[in-house]
Amino acid sequence: MALTLEHINTAPVAEAAAQLDGLYEHSPWIAEAALAQRPFRSLPHLKHAMARIVHDAGCEAQLALIRAHPELAGKAMVSQALTAESTNEQNKAGLANCSPQEFEKIQAFNAAYTAKFGFPFILAVRGPRGTGLLRQEIIATFERRLANHPDFELAESLRNIHRIVELRLNDKFGVEPRLGHQVWDWQEELGAFSDPGYKEQGQLTVTYLTDAHRAAAGMIERTMLGSGFDEVNIDAVGNVVGRYKARPHPSPLPEGEGEREGEGVKTLMTGSHYDTVRNGGKYDGRLGIFTPIACVGELARTGTRLPFHFEVIAFAEEEGQRYKATFLGSGALIGQFNPAWMDQKDADGISMREAMQHAGLPATLEAIRALQRQPSDYLGFVEVHIEQGPVLNELDIPLGIVTSINGGVRYVCEVSGMASHAGTTPMNRRRDAAVAVAELALYVEQRAARDGDSVGTIGILNVPGGSINVVPGRCQFTLDLRAPNDAQRDALVSDVLAKLDAICERRGVAHTVEETMRAAAAPSAPDWQQRWESAVDSLGVPLYRMPSGAGHDAMKLHEVMPQAMLFVRGQNSGISHNPLESTTSDDIELAVQAFQHLLNQLATEH
Numbered sequence: 001m002a003l004t005l006e007h008i009n010t011a012p013v014a015e016a017a018a019q020l021d022g023l024y025e026h027s028p029w030i031a032e033a034a035l036a037q038r039p040f041r042s043l044p045h046l047k048h049a050m051a052r053i054v055h056d057a058g059c060e061a062q063l064a065l066i067r068a069h070p071e072l073a074g075k076a077m078v079s080q081a082l083t084a085e086s087t088n089e090q091n092k093a094g095l096a097n098c099s100p101q102e103f104e105k106i107q108a109f110n111a112a113y114t115a116k117f118g119f120p121f122i123l124a125v126r127g128p129r130g131t132g133l134l135r136q137e138i139i140a141t142f143e144r145r146l147a148n149h150p151d152f153e154l155a156e157s158l159r160n161i162h163r164i165v166e167l168r169l170n171d172k173f174g175v176e177p178r179l180g181h182q183v184w185d186w187q188e189e190l191g192a193f194s195d196p197g198y199k200e201q202g203q204l205t206v207t208y209l210t211d212a213h214r215a216a217a218g219m220i221e222r223t224m225l226g227s228g229f230d231e232v233n234i235d236a237v238g239n240v241v242g243r244y245k246a247r248p249h250p251s252p253l254p255e256g257e258g259e260r261e262g263e264g265v266k267t268l269m270t271g272s273h274y275d276t277v278r279n280g281g282k283y284d285g286r287l288g289i290f291t292p293i294a295c296v297g298e299l300a301r302t303g304t305r306l307p308f309h310f311e312v313i314a315f316a317e318e319e320g321q322r323y324k325a326t327f328l329g330s331g332a333l334i335g336q337f338n339p340a341w342m343d344q345k346d347a348d349g350i351s352m353r354e355a356m357q358h359a360g361l362p363a364t365l366e367a368i369r370a371l372q373r374q375p376s377d378y379l380g381f382v383e384v385h386i387e388q389g390p391v392l393n394e395l396d397i398p399l400g401i402v403t404s405i406n407g408g409v410r411y412v413c414e415v416s417g418m419a420s421h422a423g424t425t426p427m428n429r430r431r432d433a434a435v436a437v438a439e440l441a442l443y444v445e446q447r448a449a450r451d452g453d454s455v456g457t458i459g460i461l462n463v464p465g466g467s468i469n470v471v472p473g474r475c476q477f478t479l480d481l482r483a484p485n486d487a488q489r490d491a492l493v494s495d496v497l498a499k500l501d502a503i504c505e506r507r508g509v510a511h512t513v514e515e516t517m518r519a520a521a522a523p524s525a526p527d528w529q530q531r532w533e534s535a536v537d538s539l540g541v542p543l544y545r546m547p548s549g550a551g552h553d554a555m556k557l558h559e560v561m562p563q564a565m566l567f568v569r570g571q572n573s574g575i576s577h578n579p580l581e582s583t584t585s586d587d588i589e590l591a592v593q594a595f596q597h598l599l600n601q602l603a604t605e606h
């Protein structure tokens with residue numbers, strides 16, 4: 001019989017500890033220590049408590065824990081000396097059926113890994129969905145992680161151990177993240193559509209209005225219809241719009257004229273984008289589409305209606321890849337569509353108008369203008385998004401509350417000094433353009449860090465026509481400066497530009513600065529942020545508040561209605577805009593549950 005949390009919370013310590021035995025390989029002390037924190041509010045609460053015990057136990061204990069694990073497909077597996085849990089996991093991953101070449105490769109990696117790090121390679125071989133990674137995936141991950149820095153790899157090993165424990169706990173408690181799996185499977189299905197040239201290489205690229213993009217829209221449309229939405233349509237810019245109608249409210253009209261359907265009833269809007277960057281990840285944007293679709297699926301399945309309409313929108317364009325028209329999908333809903341975009345051509349010379357016609361869209365400005373929403377019809381906008389950063393992954397926290405989407409400014413700059421002979425120009429007589437920029441780069445790093453949550457990057461640093469024996473006469477560079485509110489960003493910008501002036505003055509070099517982008521910060525609406533917080537808290541998951549460093553569709557809706565976002569932890573240090581972008585069906589399940597909680601709470605407020 002499956003274990004219950006109630007039992008763990010109430011049984012004598014020794015008995016509860018015995019029930020949790022085998023979670024952490026040969027390390028019962030972790031569960032025992034965590035039990036001091038009873039009662040646990042949820043399984044994720046228990047998981048997090050044990051992860052904190054490991055975190056606080058220090059390096060020696062962590063190494064001992066890692067070393068208590070068997071090598072992957074190693075001697076222990078061959079001699080059948082693994083624990084029951086490990087045997088099950090390694091078998092599920094098909095490691096017992098390695099070809100001789102694969103087996104040899106893994107043995108060579110094992111030897112190189114142990115030599116470099118001093119502990120065995122640990123991987124949660126059951127993977128993000130719990131059904132097992134492919135052998136090729138395991139081998140590729142092994143090879144990639146061999147190149148990691150030792151400190152990082154130690155932390156990555158612990159994260160994999162916590163993931164193994166999460167899956168073992170699910171087994172023990174008979175828990176399955178059913179909705180998380182559902183969303184995970186939809187993500188896979190959608191991930192199969194990719195633009196030509198990328199699909200053949202197994203890469204995911206879906207840019208605006210390509211055939212793959214339209215096929216993706218079709219799949220989202222079918223998924224919405226299959227989940228019980230009342231109306232689904234593809235609008236004039238290619239957004240897939242699904243509506244789940246409010247429960248009809250009693251009519252004030254005379255009897256016999258029926259109920260007025262939804263008149264005066266407001267709408268909650270949610271959604272995110274389904275286009276991708278080139279060779280991108282499967283979750284960026286898409287997680288914010290399928291998570292609410294799963295919520296509607298549950299509402300429809302249980303015959304539940306909300307007192308407000310629920311509109312889920314899969315935005316057609318956010319990334320600005322095929323055309324320079326970033327946020328086209330969400331922008332159209334707030335009446336922002338630059339007519340000049342229609343004549344913009346892609347790399348193959350196809351105009352946006354032609355692409356729209358090819359996709360069967362009306363391709364007229366009138367039809368696009370008609371998409372503009374009336375903000376007074378809406379309660380607000382919420383968006384779920386994968387974090388796209390390492391923070392939640394490092395803290396072992398599955399969900400994050402977004403406090404603000406950072407405002408940013410970008411500049412393209414150039415410093416010009418004097419190109420001169422590298423051998424004959426004494427150090428005190430140089431006007432080195434690159435060193436001036438290097439000095440600025442160090443300042444940007446230190447100045448942004450001082451705020452705690454500002455970020456500053458010099459992403460391009462280029463010496464045009466430079467040569468090994470010439471003091472750089474020119475240096476072109478970019479500046480990207482972001483902060484959670486506009487005042488903080490402006491203070492950062494003014495300090496950085498003042499520093500650039502001072503450096504150039506002192507070094508006797510000139511500079512130019514051209515502003516290329518300025519976006520206002522989008523702080524979360526306090527009441528909506530609060531709804532996410534109570535949703536996350538209801539799951540027994542620790543609250544973690546953070547700004548969003550990346551821009552999102554919510555920034556656009558922010559201009560006309562209140563908004564707030566929820567972040568979901570990414571695996572692989574939260575890497576994004578990269579095929580390694582990943583999250584688990586357990587974390588997705590929590591996101592679905594948080595969203596359900598938010599809908600329920602909003603329903604009781606009405």
Ligand SMILES: [Zn+2]
Pocket residue numbers: 273284285318385552
């Ligand atoms: Zn995105």
